[in-house]
Amino acid sequence: MKILLTLLLFVTINLYGQDAILNQKKIKTKFDDAISVLNVGTFHMGETSDANSLAFDVNDENNKIEIKKLANILAKFKPTIIVIESLPKNDPIRQADYLDYIENPDKKFQKPDERELLAYEVGRLSGAKKIYGIDFKESYNYNIGSSVKNAIDKITVNKYWKLYEENQKNIVNEKISFYDLFKLNNHPQYLESLMNINADLLTYISSKGNAEGADEAAKFYHRNLVMFSNFNQIPVDKNDRIFILMGGTHTAFFIDFLKRSPKYKLENIFDYLK
Template sequence: MKSTQIAIIIFINLFTLFTSYAQEIRYDEKEIYKTKFDNAVPVLNVATFHFGETSDANATEFNENDKKNQAEVKKVAKLLAEFKPTIIIIEGLPKNDSIRQADYLAYLKNPKVKVKNPDEISLLAYEVGRLSGAKRIHGIDYHESYNYQIGANVKDAVDKTTANKYWDLLTENENNNPEKDIPFYDLFKLNNHPQYLESLMIMNADILTYISSKRNSEGADEAAKFYHRNLVMFSNLNQISVDKNDRIFILLGGTHTAFLNDFLTRSPKYNLENTFKYLK
């Protein structure tokens, strides 16, 4: 058989394979819309638990003053710095940006300076920025309180089972994925797992929508406040000036990370990176 005939046969087989594959793709799986700007800004959106004292209802035990723990945090910072961000975003109020910027620049000049009350920002965010050469740091937090224990205040709830069944399911998942007494790196990866982040959204907001008395929406009204807080945080992010050369690293508490993942995925302005590209 001549080489020309062989080439034709190979071409026909490849074309048939491609055509067959194309026909197997369901319409809903086809990309019919362009969803991102050509100059979409790369974003690495990373979840952390809060080191030290925190007002969060679900605190994680972690001795941030322990030298071994600090060394483990620095190892994670080195991995995340491979993203090479130019802008660092943290869970701080925008009104404090000038103070935070000065503190961050001081750290860049002397990273060995002892911090009195180290937290995830000074130990992790600052170090990611230092290793990547980022010069800018911004806070995007917005404070808005809500009653996540609204269920205790709703009498004659229509749905008396869903919330309690969810807490049982959550307890089962937590028992199967213990957070206590595991290495920091394993804990950090757990905190960034997509299913873990999704559970935080349910736990902190969505489960409240099952709590209501007849023709009322007590739980949803409270959940809306938490949704609003995260929407404002995303709005604060959108007020930060960026250009085509910028790369944004975001470090927030896990629930905020989960909300922003949704917003960033849909946003035409940003291109969300997979965190586990760096948490190997």
């Protein structure tokens, strides 16, 4: 935990120094009416085909209590719009389901996940009336390495995997609390590691003169770009505040998109996750 706090302090100081330079030169990177966004990463809590899932019993009463506590913390952002990892075509059904939950917070879901358990509750507590899905499905061959003959840099790929597996093992062995695990899942360096292992790792898989791994990774990059395009189609005004809840790798992509966009102002999640 001390290491985590040290890293957060370093990131804060570093970013402050960069902002000071921009302010000194009077360079504006955001619209005056930029919309505040709280971009939150989560592990998938229910049944999912996603690789980034954990053994998490959504029916356990202690887990439910912990999620409710977290929802209360995140609801202090006071979003007016909730955005989740769901297909836009399902928005009418999802909106009706969400509004029903607002009226009946004791509602039972057949197979709840982080969307019903956390996003719905954050929205209910904050009074948000609108919920949107921005997901886009695009498959890619994550195991492309097994089919590339004469791959050039197998050593880096193997070391990459060992590093990731060691980190994951340490997380499991420490048996940290749900809240601390959620904080870890939103640490910038942890999010970058998810981006590395889910996409960038593939760029090290290639045969001479080719880019087999990069071609596959590009599909995952494209998926996230389309998700951001879907996000930009949500009707908003200057008074809106947007809460996004997605799997951590998508959150990592969106950090970069939101930082660069003049339309949005990315809020620091650790202003809420103390």
